Amino acid sequence: MEKEYDFELLNRYLEMRDYRSLKEALAKENEVDIADFMENLPQDKATVVFRTLPKELAAEVFSNLPPETQQIIIRSITDEELGAIVEDLFVDDAVDMLEELPANVVKRVLKNAQPETRNLINQFLNYPENSVGSIMTAEFIDLKKTMTVSDAINRIRRIGEDRESIYTCYVTDSRRCLEGVVTVKELLLSPDETVIGDLMERDVITARTTEDQEEAVQRMMRYDFISMPVVDHENRLVGIVTVDDVMDVMEEEATEDFEKMAAMAPSERPYLKTNVFELAKNRIVWLLVLMVSGMITGGILGKYEASFAALPLLVTFIPMLTDTGGNAGSQSSTLVIRGMAVGEIRPADFLKVLWKELRVSFIVGVALSVVNFIRLVIMYPGNELIALTVAFALLATVVVAKTIGGILPIIAKSVKADPAIMAAPLITTIVDACSLVIYFNVAERLLKL
Amino acid sequence: MEKEYDFELLNRYLEMRDYRSLKEALAKENEVDIADFMENLPQDKATVVFRTLPKELAAEVFSNLPPETQQIIIRSITDEELGAIVEDLFVDDAVDMLEELPANVVKRVLKNAQPETRNLINQFLNYPENSVGSIMTAEFIDLKKTMTVSDAINRIRRIGEDRESIYTCYVTDSRRCLEGVVTVKELLLSPDETVIGDLMERDVITARTTEDQEEAVQRMMRYDFISMPVVDHENRLVGIVTVDDVMDVMEEEATEDFEKMAAMAPSERPYLKTNVFELAKNRIVWLLVLMVSGMITGGILGKYEASFAALPLLVTFIPMLTDTGGNAGSQSSTLVIRGMAVGEIRPADFLKVLWKELRVSFIVGVALSVVNFIRLVIMYPGNELIALTVAFALLATVVVAKTIGGILPIIAKSVKADPAIMAAPLITTIVDACSLVIYFNVAERLLKL
Numbered sequence: 001m002e003k004e005y006d007f008e009l010l011n012r013y014l015e016m017r018d019y020r021s022l023k024e025a026l027a028k029e030n031e032v033d034i035a036d037f038m039e040n041l042p043q044d045k046a047t048v049v050f051r052t053l054p055k056e057l058a059a060e061v062f063s064n065l066p067p068e069t070q071q072i073i074i075r076s077i078t079d080e081e082l083g084a085i086v087e088d089l090f091v092d093d094a095v096d097m098l099e100e101l102p103a104n105v106v107k108r109v110l111k112n113a114q115p116e117t118r119n120l121i122n123q124f125l126n127y128p129e130n131s132v133g134s135i136m137t138a139e140f141i142d143l144k145k146t147m148t149v150s151d152a153i154n155r156i157r158r159i160g161e162d163r164e165s166i167y168t169c170y171v172t173d174s175r176r177c178l179e180g181v182v183t184v185k186e187l188l189l190s191p192d193e194t195v196i197g198d199l200m201e202r203d204v205i206t207a208r209t210t211e212d213q214e215e216a217v218q219r220m221m222r223y224d225f226i227s228m229p230v231v232d233h234e235n236r237l238v239g240i241v242t243v244d245d246v247m248d249v250m251e252e253e254a255t256e257d258f259e260k261m262a263a264m265a266p267s268e269r270p271y272l273k274t275n276v277f278e279l280a281k282n283r284i285v286w287l288l289v290l291m292v293s294g295m296i297t298g299g300i301l302g303k304y305e306a307s308f309a310a311l312p313l314l315v316t317f318i319p320m321l322t323d324t325g326g327n328a329g330s331q332s333s334t335l336v337i338r339g340m341a342v343g344e345i346r347p348a349d350f351l352k353v354l355w356k357e358l359r360v361s362f363i364v365g366v367a368l369s370v371v372n373f374i375r376l377v378i379m380y381p382g383n384e385l386i387a388l389t390v391a392f393a394l395l396a397t398v399v400v401a402k403t404i405g406g407i408l409p410i411i412a413k414s415v416k417a418d419p420a421i422m423a424a425p426l427i428t429t430i431v432d433a434c435s436l437v438i439y440f441n442v443a444e445r446l447l448k449l
Numbered sequence: 450m451e452k453e454y455d456f457e458l459l460n461r462y463l464e465m466r467d468y469r470s471l472k473e474a475l476a477k478e479n480e481v482d483i484a485d486f487m488e489n490l491p492q493d494k495a496t497v498v499f500r501t502l503p504k505e506l507a508a509e510v511f512s513n514l515p516p517e518t519q520q521i522i523i524r525s526i527t528d529e530e531l532g533a534i535v536e537d538l539f540v541d542d543a544v545d546m547l548e549e550l551p552a553n554v555v556k557r558v559l560k561n562a563q564p565e566t567r568n569l570i571n572q573f574l575n576y577p578e579n580s581v582g583s584i585m586t587a588e589f590i591d592l593k594k595t596m597t598v599s600d601a602i603n604r605i606r607r608i609g610e611d612r613e614s615i616y617t618c619y620v621t622d623s624r625r626c627l628e629g630v631v632t633v634k635e636l637l638l639s640p641d642e643t644v645i646g647d648l649m650e651r652d653v654i655t656a657r658t659t660e661d662q663e664e665a666v667q668r669m670m671r672y673d674f675i676s677m678p679v680v681d682h683e684n685r686l687v688g689i690v691t692v693d694d695v696m697d698v699m700e701e702e703a704t705e706d707f708e709k710m711a712a713m714a715p716s717e718r719p720y721l722k723t724n725v726f727e728l729a730k731n732r733i734v735w736l737l738v739l740m741v742s743g744m745i746t747g748g749i750l751g752k753y754e755a756s757f758a759a760l761p762l763l764v765t766f767i768p769m770l771t772d773t774g775g776n777a778g779s780q781s782s783t784l785v786i787r788g789m790a791v792g793e794i795r796p797a798d799f800l801k802v803l804w805k806e807l808r809v810s811f812i813v814g815v816a817l818s819v820v821n822f823i824r825l826v827i828m829y830p831g832n833e834l835i836a837l838t839v840a841f842a843l844l845a846t847v848v849v850a851k852t853i854g855g856i857l858p859i860i861a862k863s864v865k866a867d868p869a870i871m872a873a874p875l876i877t878t879i880v881d882a883c884s885l886v887i888y889f890n891v892a893e894r895l896l897k898l
Contacts, residue, residue: 028652032672157637166634167616184633185615188606203477221700223481224693226675243692244673247699251670254703255787258710262783263776271788272798276805280812283780287817287847290776294769295824301768305761312754315764319750319771319881320743326775327712327739331732334711338704339720349721356725363729368736375744398736432768 007037014045019052027054035064047076059088066273067100074105083112090164091117092137092245095124132216133209135249136230136239141169145179145197149190156184165242168227171200178204178229178237206231209238216241217249218343257341260420261334263290293429297322300433304440307449313380314443317390321439324368325397325431332357332405333427337419340409347414353406361402365395389443397435404430456486463494468501476503484513496525508537515722516549523554532561539613540566541586541694544573581665582658584698585679585688590618594628594646598639605633614691617676620649627653627678627686655680658687665690666698667792706790709869710783712739742878746771749882753889756898762829763892766839770888773817774846774880781806781854782876786868789858796863802855810851814844838892846884853879 010029013022026034026049034057038046050073053061062073062085074082086094086109094113098106098121110118120138127133141163143152152169160166169187171180180200190199205223207216207230220228220241230239256266263286267274301318308314336353339345345353369391376387405427409419443449459478462471475483475498483506487495499522502510511519511534523531535543535558543562547555547570559567569587576582590612592601601618609615618636620629629649639648655678656665669677669690679688705715712735716723750767757763785802788794794802818840825836854876858868892898 030652030654030672153637160634160638166637184637185609188602188615188633189609203479205479221696223479224696226692243675243696247670247673247692247696250696250699250703251791254699255791258707258783258787261707261711262779264780264784270793271784272793272801272805276808276812279805279809280816283777283809284813284816287773287776287780287813288820291769291773291817291821294772297768297772298765302762302765305764308764309758309761312758313751315754315757315767316747316750318764318767319746320740322768322772323743323746323775323877323881324736324740326772327736328732330711331713331736334707334713335720338707342700342704344719344721352721356721356728359725360728360732363725364733364736367729367733368740371737372740428772432772 007033010037010049014041014049019048022049023052023054026052027057031057031060032064034061035069039066039069043072046072050076059085063089063093063097067097070097071101071105074101074109079108079112082109083114086113087117090137090139091120091124092135092164094121095134098125127209130213131209132207132211132213132230132241133239135213135245136209136241137164137245138239139163139165140227140229140237140240141166142237143169143171143182143196145171145173145195145200147196148192149187149194149196149199150192152182152187152196156187165227165240168225168240170229170237170240171196172237176236178206178231178235180204181229204229207241208233213249214253214341217246217253220246221250222343253341257337257420260418261330261337263287290428293432296429297432297436300436304436307440307444310449311386311443311447313383313386314440318436318439320372321390321393321397321435322432324394325401325435326428328361328364328398329401329405329427329431332361332402333409333419336406336409340413340419345410347410350407350410350414353410354403357402357406358399361399364402365398368398369395385446386443389439389446392442393435393439396438397431400434400438401427401431456482459486459498463490463498468497471498472501472503475501476506480506480509481513483510484518488515488518492521495521499525508534512538512542512546516546519546520550520554523550523558528557528561531558532563535562536566539586539588540569540573541584541613543570544583547574576658579662580658581656581660581662581679581690582688584662584694585658585690586613586694587688588612588614589676589678589686589689590615591686592618592620592631592645594620594622594644594649596645597641598636598643598645598648599641601631601636601645605636614676614689617674617689619678619686619689620645621686625685627655627680627684629653630678653678656690657682662698663702663790666695666702669695670699671792702790706786706869709867710779710786712736739877742881745878746881746885749885753885756889756893759898760835760892760896762832762835763889767885767888769821770839770842770846770884771881773843774850774884775877777810777813777847778850778854778876778880781810781851782858782868785855785858789862789868794859796859799856799859799863802859803852806851806855807848810848813851814847817847818844834895835892838888838895841891842884842888845887846880849883849887850876850880 010022010025013025038049041049046069050058062070065073098109101109110121113121124133139162141156141160143155156166156169167184169182169184170178171182173179180202181204182196182200186199205219205228207219207228209230209232216228220243226243227240229237230241232238259266265282265285267278267282336345372394373387373391376390377384380386408426412419459471459474462474487498490498495518499507499510511522514522547558559570562570573582588611590605590609592604596604605615605618616633618631618633619627620631622628629651630653631645631649635648654668654672656668658679658681665677675692676689678686679690681687708715714731714734716727716731785794821843822836822840825839826833829835857875861868
């Protein structure tokens with residue numbers, strides 16, 4: 001069960017400088033846990049632990065360390081040791097690491113890699129951020145369609161050690177174009193003499209290096225793949241995307257959407273590791289933008305000063321109106337933005353969403369208005385017209401808020417803007433403005449102010 | 450590449466009643482795509498397509514259909530055919546299906562399953578919702594530690610066909626207790642005569658049947674597992690969780706958090722398939738709760754009627770103050786709630802978060818206040834004291850909002866309440882109330898109202 005964070009024994013050996021016992025204990029631990037353990041140690045101790053690691057674990061632990069600790073380690077080891085680690089890393093892990101390190105450290109790392117590794121890493125570093133190319137790995141098993149099952153299994157046994165994923169094998173022709181896929185499960189369940197060309201699935205679902213990673217991830221989830229081949233513009237197989245990368249991308253994208261919908265610049269690093277100024281910077285810009293929205297609302301409110309000077313009670317219902325409008329709008333926009341993110345709602349569903357939100361908002365608006373009307377009649381007897389004004393403004397606010405909240409993200413997406421970023425400020429501004437204008441106009445007419 | 454939604458050919462064969470060509474074309478399609486195609490057909494046509502499916506595809510397509518279409522199919526086939534499908538389904542897919550179907554259909558399905566299958570399904574149906582037991586599958590490969598690698602590979606070749614995941618094999622003793630794991634990769638890369646007991650990893654990270662699925666999923670993500678063994682309270686191996694289930698759970702949990710943070714009751718079904726009344730119901734309750742918050746704010750506002758009757762200009766800054774407070778608070782609560790959901794922030798980090806939010810909110814608050822003060826001095830010359838009042842209230846609002854937004858979710862979690870649900874209404878109420886009290890108190894003193 002929970003074996004995480006059970007580092008007492010390791011700490012004790014480290015304190016006692018009993019490096020032999022430490023080495024034996026480390027060998028039994030998972031590389032993710034060791035990385036966690038090292039992350040919380042002081043620099044010199046982390047270096048000691050790393051040097052004590054069994055050789056075969058070193059690269060794996062290294063790829064799980066945060067960039068700060070990686071830098072410390074890189075500074076403390078010889079060029080030869082560094083070269084060995086870089087060779088042991090899978091290309092995608094090496095690229096992830098290099099993207100976070102300062103330029104002088106990157107130079108030193110690349111200098112100590114073998115020429116082929118260096119070329120591969122350089123090529124991968126060139127794929128644009130968030131592209132499939134930036135998350136793929138180059139270590140896959142390739143087969144030829146003329147091989148038999150036993151040839152294929154022999155090849156896997158020979159070259160499998162260095163491959164990140166061996167369970168799906170890719171069949172390529174002499175020009176490295178992808179011809180089909182075959183899984184290890186199919187190989188194991190077929191007679192030894194079966195020819196790969198007869199066994200392989202020819203209708204392969206692929207991703208392109210330049211495609212957005214989110215789209216590729218959605219495709220993998222749709223088909224429940226544990227890996228997907230990545231081809232270039234000439235259909236040549238250049239890499240694969242594996243399911244662990246997919247889970248990371250899913251988590252990142254969801255976190256990014258959360259941040260955007262809460263009106264923040266998305267952050268690259270986890271909360272506890274981001275410094276205070278970075279956090280403040282990410283938040284100030286959008287708060288300023290949204291403050292403009294509050295100013296517009298204030299400006300509109302200013303036009304009705306005469307009304308609320310004549311009847312100050314009107315003011316006390318404003319927070320309820322604008323809050324409810326904001327909440328109703330963000331309910332709709334959240335559902336639609338999330339629906340688009342997981343691929344359920346497409347821009348073509350515009351009319352469906354509009355019609356649905358119109359009906360939902362009417363039901364919700366009527367329910368809220370009735371409850372409010374009853375409450376106001378009880379709390380302010382003799383002010384039935386005010387109660388009616390508030391109830392009517394509330395209904396109109398909810399309908400406007402939900403309709404705009406539902407369709408604005410779709411409009412944003414179809415003009416290639418980011419729905420999650422556009423939603424909050426625009427909806428708040430429009431809904432607040434509409435609800436105040438409706439409220440005071442109804443009030444002026446009904447209450448003859 | 451994108452081969453989804455290319456159903457023209459299928460449609461044409463269906464129109465022409467050319468069932469032979471249809472069958473051939475279907476055999477080339479992915480089961481997920483066929484399910485998609487069937488979902489959009491009228492009932493009678495969907496039934497025809499299903500009957501035309503090659504036998505080996507039928508169960509796979511069936512498990513990808515939405516419950517409505519599954520019911521239509523179940524009604525149109527014989528008991529014998531139904532029995533065959535149930536036997537072909539993996540247990541977790543069968544359980545997923547049965548949970549969505551009406552009781553009389555469930556009865557018919559279970560009646561037509563083999564006794565062992567029926568027992569297994571019944572057992573799985575009893576695991577609580579959101580528990581690991583409810584998402585696990587019973588089809589895994591079990592080995593004995595006395596086997597050699599070639600024994601193990603032979604066993605996989607013999608029984609692998611019916612197993613959902615063959616790539617991680619589980620070593621159990623005579624009482625079915627879990628002793629270790631070994632991957633197919635390790636088997637393939639080891640000499641034939643190696644004994645499994647020497648090869649297997651003994652330190653196995655497991656999940657319990659009764660554990661919350663979200664915790665198990667976080668553990669799998671942490672270690673990048675493609676499957677994880679599930680044991681009962683006596684450490685007996687009862688099932689495995691596979692990575693495709695994990696991705697579904699991740700997506701569901703993120704969607705649920707989005708819904709809760711936008712103040713909605715989480716919905717079981719995708720947006721476009723949920724009917725209008727269901728959607729309205731999910732939204733009304735929380736809007737009513739939040740309306741109470743608006744009323745409290747209104748009540749507080751009522752106490753200062755004399756102040757804003759004397760100086761109506763004060764009213765026009767209220768939306769900006771409360772909006773900014775709400776936005777600033779939801780930035781902090783979103784980061785913390787998400788941080789807890791992905792396992793980065795723990796209740797023990799309470800003081801770290803508090804200290805961080807205090808500093809961030811001070812920086813953000815000062816920046817916004819300065820911008821606002823300058824704007825107000827320019828726009829309302831001669832009213833420097835009002836500008837100062839607004840600026841000071843704004844700073845106080847941002848600090849209160851961010852501090853409460855940061856720590857409230859942690860408090861909610863440590864008293865076992867749902868952070869995502871608690872956040873919105875409490876933060877809005879507290880922040881709105883505080884900011885208005887501060888605003889008017891500062892105004893009364895500074896402006897001598």
